Amino acid sequence: MLYRSAKLDERELAVLAEIEDLRVRLRFVLNEPHRWTGSLRRLSFARNIQGSNSIEGYDARLDDVAAVALGEEPLDSSTETRMALEGYRNAMTYVLQRADDQDFECSVSLLKSLHFMMTGYSLLNRPGRWRAGSIYVQREQTQEIMHEGADVDHVPGLMAELAAYVNDCADDELLVKAAMAHLNLVMIHPFRDGNGRMARCLQSLVLARNGILSPVFMSIEEYLGRNSQAYYDVLAQVGGGHWAPERSTTAWVRFTLTAHLRQASTLRRRVDDAERMWMGIERLVGAREERQLAALNDAAMGLRLRRATYLKIAAESGSTITEQTAGRDLKALVDAGYLEPHGEKRGRFYVATPTLREVWLGVRGSRAVRDDADPFAG
Template identity: 25%
Template sequence: MMMRTFDYSFLNNGLLPANLLNLTTNIAELKTMAGVRKTEYMQVFTELEAVAKVQSIKSSNAIEGIVTSDERIAAIVNQNSAPLNHNEAEIAGYRDALNEIHLGYEHIDFRESDILHLHEILMQFTGNGIGGHYKTDDNVILEIDADGKRKVRFRPTPARETPDAMEQLTLGYLDARNDANINQLLLIPCVILDFLCIHPFRDGNGRMSRLLSLLLLYKNGFDAGKYVSFEEQINNYKAYYYEALRQSSIGWESNENTYFPFIENFLSMLYMCYKELDKRFAVVHGKRITKKARIEATVLNSLTPISKAEICQILPDVSPTTVEAVLGAMVRTGSIQRVGSGRMTRYIKA
């Protein structure tokens, strides 16, 4: 059997699809803007970070079917409560691994010792000793077809070849990272796809892939996922994510796969994080970005009638009471009008 190789030099040959290059340009522009704002409005970013952390922990686990109530998630994330069951123990592990990345990403790298250490943190409450160790048995990725029949969708790297494959993957990444002609934003999703195809752990591969995505993005200065949850975007568009993963893993074991569907999906999710972040500052130039100004701008800039709940979603760090007060004042001064009543109430520029 031929060994899978990890060679990312195809990224520097200039023959990349135009849509991918456009996405990287758009992301770079929004990244610059976010950087400028961060120095001015640190407080807003700090509040957004606290909200995004909860969303990330909730969504990354939800993708794997690990769920609990929002109240319990908040209690676990804020460490006010010990996990009560297996699902909550999984969630607490993700919280600690995510914190490790948030606080120390400069010192953590895409090397085996760090990957194993993160996995150990992820599995510390549930892993029965498997945390921090590669799989010892072969695993397969199953899918269930329309008739309810299980079939093998993908056969990851066999257990006995996993340590070698992981070593080659991390070395392949380091090699490509030092190549000035390779765009890091295109490289990161390729490495994450390969990680998912190796599937090096008995449990936690999907969550590890999202933690490692954030790690590599942060290390390259793309930190929108800290303020708008990257994992939540994936969870919201889960079907697209799995389809891109499926397309890019066809022929993987014989080095015949194409990375482009997965790169495009990955960059689209990151782009959405930056767009969301941008939306939260949609304010008239030169105006102080107070919560009041942000609420006013959100309603006035909306092309269609917008509900209180939608405003709360766009501005997660602003309390519903504040939103209500500002909307009331705006209706009274006549700058916006109220449409509908009760639960169907919407607001639009007068």
């Protein structure tokens, strides 16, 4: 028996309808060809990786995570953090690549494989294997036991049941089904390490299989990373300290619906920001190659640029260029007063000058006030 959601009430259905309205509008905008869409997708993916890993204590700057997402070395992150980011990138990339396949199914083997991709940098994590005994989640500050995973003898059967639930074509609300998959994996806690990351990856897998809007844009991992204490609290409330699938999951469903609503609102604002940013940069720098505009877009928002990441950004923009061309481009942007170089040789990176930063500050300063009221308050 797994945790199940109760029948949705009127308020929950109303929030779902609001999320769906935002999703449809976002799909319309994001499916149209825009020059800024590539940057938005790349940084959204990086924010998802950053959010999910920060919950587990693997903290990194957005530009370092974006570099890892592009297959490049980060500037500042520790070796362990880099490996954790790379593992999560690999697992999520596999999910995104396979989700559209007609024969793609969730299975115990798939879940173990994703876990291996995610945590295989250390054999101490038992990558790709169920845990060997009991497991407890403790509050870091006090060492108080917050949750005990399901009995180890029940793990194989519960995980098979969870895979079957993900494959079930019953007419469940997609966001609720994804949330319940996430909740069940966390509560079973089938692995020695990486259970939270696996649960969030599984939630994205469920979203990806629907195909309405890429989970790169529908994921709530960034929101969870920014609200990790509330995330921990609702899991503790619903779980009750041990595997108890008969407990009510209403608080969890409402938490995840609120997360989706707020994350969709954030993405809607970023779409508007991206369009205004691109126009503002074009007004500032005049006619430039698209790869240069995309790089200046990142720098204006405070990200550090390197030659290696510039080459990847250029490829994303449709330009296959040499390292020499990349170096000339960056020098031209420095000479024009838009970028400042720092460091030497392999450690060299570029940041926006105050002139370029003003474009982003102007966009951010002119945003409308966002309504972040609790949709379930009252």
